[in-house]
Amino acid sequence: GIQVEQSPPDLILQEGANSTLRCNFSDSVNNLQWFHQNPWGQLINLFYIPSGTKQNGRLSATTVATERYSLLYISSSQTTDSGVYFCAAGNSGNTPLVFGKGTRLSVIA
Amino acid sequence: EAGVTQSPTHLIKTRGQQATLRCSPISGHTSVYWYQQALGLGLQFLLWYDEGEERNRGNFPPRFSGRQFPNYSSELNVNALELEDSALYLCASSRTGLVGGDEQFFGPGTRLTVL
Numbered sequence: 001g002i003q004v005e006q007s008p009p010d011l012i013l014q015e016g017a018n019s020t021l022r023c024n025f026s027d028s029v030n031n032l033q034w035f036h037q038n039p040w041g042q043l044i045n046l047f048y049i050p051s052g053t054k055q056n057g058r059l060s061a062t063t064v065a066t067e068r069y070s071l072l073y074i075s076s077s078q079t080t081d082s083g084v085y086f087c088a089a090g091n092s093g094n095t096p097l098v099f100g101k102g103t104r105l106s107v108i109a
Numbered sequence: 110e111a112g113v114t115q116s117p118t119h120l121i122k123t124r125g126q127q128a129t130l131r132c133s134p135i136s137g138h139t140s141v142y143w144y145q146q147a148l149g150l151g152l153q154f155l156l157w158y159d160e161g162e163e164r165n166r167g168n169f170p171p172r173f174s175g176r177q178f179p180n181y182s183s184e185l186n187v188n189a190l191e192l193e194d195s196a197l198y199l200c201a202s203s204r205t206g207l208v209g210g211d212e213q214f215f216g217p218g219t220r221l222t223v224l
Contacts (some may be wrong), residue, residue, distance in 0.1 A: 033212060041146070041197050043215040086152070088213075096142060096154040096165055097213060 002027045004089050006100035013077050013107050021072040021103045023087030031090035031097060032063050034072050038083050077107045113216035115200050121222045122190050130185040130219045134202030141183040142201040142213060158183055159205060190223045
């Protein structure tokens, strides 16, 4: 089945800094999602982006399906951005989303 | 529009007991997915239901089971609880998973503790 790898595993930023999180996947996909898991465990949908580029405020994402990777950009980071960011990918019916191991982001004031 | 809901929020059981976790999907969604997240780890796929049928199952023992009701809500049952079953159990829903590609939305989770 599809494999999903995220990098870096951990990231510490000063408030106001920018960052790029990467997600590599091993096969073509028709579903690619980015999530932010808050300290209480809730998974918040950030982007549904099997291809192309999207932006939402300080966050943006790009998926290059032909090269099998997706990037999540966080600009002007805030302490509330701290948490774990997960990438998940899927490529057909009857198979579930496969999650990467996540990137743990800590933004310090 | 209400999101995915799960109950209970927390559940404490002892070894050997049974646990039942419940999930209500977003209105209009027919697929429900269950995931297990042990402390500090990633999400592991457990079960997927669509239109009342089990569509796929992760690499978990048979004591993990569930069902989906006609109103598309779902329950996850864990029998003969073991200490390592302690985890956050997350439920997600999507319009339908049968053709792939549908965005999944997650509930707040049930934190199961086995003593």
